[in-house]
Amino acid sequence: MEEQTPFRIGFVVLDRQIIDGDGRPAGKVDDVELTWEEGGGPPVMSALLTDSAALGPRISGRAGRLWRSAMRRLRPSVSEPARIAVEDVAAFSPSTRLTTAAPEQANLAEAWLRDHVIGRIPGARRGDDAGE
Amino acid sequence: MGTGLFVADLAEADRAPGVYLDVTATHAEERARSIAASFASLHPPGPASDELRAQLVPLASDAVEELASLRIAVRRGDTAAVRDAERGLRAAADGLGSVRGSTV
Amino acid sequence: MKRLLSFTLGFLAAIGGFLDVGDLVANSVSGARFGMSLAWAVPVGVVGVMLFTEMSTRVTVVTGRSTFDLVRERLGARAGLVNLLACYLATLLTLAANIGGIALALELASSIHYLLWVPVAAFLSWFVIWRVPFQGMERTYGLLGVALIVFSVAVWRLGPDWGALLDSATSFAPPPTEPWPTWWFYAVLVLGAAMTPYTVLFFSSSAVEEGWTAEDLREARTNIFIGFPFGGFLALSIMACAAILLHPAGVNVHELDQVALPAAVALGKVGLILAVIGFFASTFGASLEVGLAAGYSIAQYFGWTWGKTTAPVRAARFHTVTLLGFVAATALILTTVDPIKVTEVSVILSATTLPLTYLPVLVVANDRGYLGSLVNGRATNILASLYLVFMLALALAAIPLLVFTKGGQ
């Protein structure tokens, strides 16, 4: 992807749907991490953060704090949002496609619910009925 | 009460399932009862309206009684009782109509 | 032949999907109280929902991006979240109203108290979402929903004075005895019932579920442009029945059983049975669509795997949220609050949240970067802009009218 034209993170990366290596949705880009190298010069986009906990800072004001505390109570174990290195990103548009599988952390809630709630209900493992 | 009259007509002509008539009559009765009760509990603003209230309260309770007898008749499928209830209802309706006519 | 079959099913689903407890109540109450003077609201509402659904389906089919995915992208996380919560609340209320509607319809067929039916109705709706394949689901309630044609036949059988009906329909004003604010409240009710956000969300998301691509756009459009107007015709028939029979008798509609009265008076037992079947199908179909729409909106905002057609095990968060939606809605109705009042409030809330999802879809539908040559044409844009202003006015007026007229007293 040799595209050189500059683009705005807010338009192209933030809040975009992440599709992991095998085509499954893996959440939204809730935040982006920038890193300054020692040698000075402009920072570089180093990672994408995805996890509803990462959404907290983006919802500024009281709602944001409410959101963050709720998230902490829901999942005390997970403090850091899931981090995806920029190198794993194949393309940013139309959605953020990864070359690798999504980090395990992004799917913690999905896995927990699958094993403890949904998996328990009979018929949960029925095949995809592709619309038939 | 309009609903009650419709239910009575349908019951007499046997043009609707009894189950439906029973539910509709019961709902009509419940609504009439709550309206009559809330009206009766209203404090009449002045002496002039006492006379109006004296007319309306009994008429309202007549209507509720007629709807109750209609419900019972419909549930029993007793068309004769339905016809009586309908006559009573029509009378109460005309009574209320005339009161409304005089005041408006 | 398969093309024709899938066409008719889509067409039927659009009818069955269009009418829900909100339409049944709003049109019948307005007809009983105002005659046909609110008839204009139905076509206006139908054109609005057709326009909105066509745009959002076109955007979803071409970009593969669902409505709430785009809402968040265009509004950003914060404004998107406010939008999501407002729409989710309206959708939950609509779900509760329709589950109440199913229970009331079953009460009419069994004279067992509707509250006993509520858990059954909720479980049945959830179970169909959980197990029954997508088109099978749409086919059932779509076919049964057409039973509501009985109201159109009833209008004809009641042999109304067509001249008087027409005068009332073109009067665009409340009957002398009725105040303007109440008349406008019921206008918002009829419009809100026709232009429900969940219909748009369900229709566009189901395009993704059924794997539609740009080629299927033509079929999607025929479903919308024929199915919805036919649904509007049935809504008008319900209003006409109430206007012809209940209005002169001074009967105000407070219960679902009264909505069915004209069908019984005009066509006897057969008419009544068809009406009750139609009630059951439209409220049941609506519960499925609203239940899914609630799950879709949250899953699409957070970017989870979503979709009824994917195996539940692979969309655990989506199915959990959908299940919780059903539990919350059932709990609300079990508090013995009057389902008809819940219906009216849910319609008012839907009308208030309508522009929140309409605006982002209108913007994306004009973005060549997303739709290429399929962006809105000039005519569509003019109409869409008019409706944007109209929907904003509707949204601003809805709640004040609800409060001022104390629920349309």
Added chain:
Amino acid sequence: MATTLVSDLIGRPALDRDGRSLGTVQDVVVRRTREGRYEVVGLVVGRHTVAGRFGYGGTLEPPTPWHRVLRWMRRHERYLAWEDIADPADPVRARVASTDLRAWRGHGHGRV
């Protein structure tokens, strides 16, 4: 190897050389270099409006009445190239006066 989050950067007040407010940081503009790194090339500053995101780049042609409304709502937006930024801390200080800044006419998105 200091890192910051875009969410911290967005919303930070921005001042020009003479201390006059440029509004707040609205967005970060990056460009992919030959080595495949995404280097920040500048910031978009201005007054926060929801419409800030609506307008996107050149590919949006809203119906005529709305086009003017959207452009009017985003009239405060200015583009601050990274070289013109003296100090990216809080608040962001620019080396140039606000008058010489132009809005960012870059490519919105599309097939990036």
